[in-house]
Amino acid sequence: MTLTQLQIFSLVAELQGFTAAAARLRISQSAVSHAIRQLERELDVELLQRRQGRVELSDIGRQLLPRMRGMLGLAETVRQEAADARGMRQGTLRIGSFGPTSSMRLLPAILAHYRAQYPGIEIHIDEGPDRLVLQWLQDRRIDVGFVVLPEPRFDTCVLLEDQMVAVLPAHHALAERPAVTLAELCGDPFVLTEAGSAELVSHLFQAARLRPNIRYRCAQLLSTLEIVASGEAVTLVAEMALPKVPYPAGYVSRPLSPPVKRRVGLAVLSESEATPAARAFLQLAARLQREGRLGV
Missing domain, CATH: 3.40.190.290 (D-Maltodextrin-Binding Protein; domain 2)
Structure with a gap:
């Protein structure tokens, strides 16, 4: 079982298709299919079910997906901690955002400062309803998300009221x-x-x-x-x-x-387990909030 196989499985589950996953990863569809077959063979279970052109998670696939995303998150944390020692010159940050308040008033101001400090970090932004952002956090699809507070399930910081x-x-x-x-x-x-x-x-x-x-x-x-x-x-x-x-x-x-x-703020599943890129984003946003530079 390799990290590449886990990454491919996670993306196929997210996009509900082999073709879409192959396009996102810029590899052939046959390579995606081969990776899934190898993973299913090694685990001796069917992770995905193919139905009329759609791909759906099996029961065991749905059960294992959060654990596999957790493994991918841990691997990314290891990579970023190594990059952190080199000045965080590379890495990935996945952000979940909802509505005009976070997407138009908060996110642009934070990103402008973040990109200036960490130009090597690749940033992915997913937008959806507030309840979907919470689900993305729970499923480890994103590293940090804008949420309506309070949210006791996560580690959070308040950005505006x-x-x-x-x-x-x-x-x-x-x-x-x-x-x-x-x-x-x-x-x-x-x-x-x-x-x-x-x-x-x-x-x-x-x-x-x-x-x-x-x-x-x-x-x-x-x-x-x-x-x-x-x-x-x-x-x-x-x-x-x-x-x-x-x-x-x-x-x-x-x-x-x-x-x-x-109240609107940022949330991570666990600050102690968050990637360096996510912690840096959280800390930067909190500093900008203290300085009164957000939500105007």
Whole structure:
């Protein structure tokens, strides 16, 4: 069993295909198939099941995948610790990001300083809903991820705090109010965005024993704002997720009453086991936060 075989298996599982994995690795599809066959032969189990052009994990493959990714992560840590002794001239950092707050307000500022200090580190960025970033961390698909805090499962650091705001059509009756309650948002169709605060929004309504009239679910914030601006629904999002200049026109935001705060930070599965590249990213982000250079 080699690290190359584990890497190929992990990528095939992630991309759900031999062709896609071969393209990503820039090797032939036959080489990918050969590596998987050799790994399955050595372990004497079927790791992947081929079904109508798709590749799915078998039960044992699903069980072993996190362990294999852990082995790959440990190997990367060894390589990076050796590189760290040489000034971290090379290595890989895999980052998970969600929504406009992390992808547009936090990540660019951190990356600008990080690349200046560690130009040899290759950076991979995956973007998805906040709950998916948490799953990527758990599965060791990424080294560090932006998350909505608190998250007791991981080692974390806080980067910014903002507030949740109601977003309403510009001519909505509640738009004249200085603040809006959760109960008042239950009187209209509601659009739930998965662009960074879906879990928090759902928890807020559940804790208040309220049920919003969810008519729409959107993966992207701009789609959510389009629906609100058209007068079709109301929503609840984090203030810093909103564009600095309202786009599209036709919506307004109002704070909640009572106010609800949201904290965003970085998380790693375990800081003591994180790669040097991930620890450096975490430490740099924390320093920039202390200096007030994030989230503006």
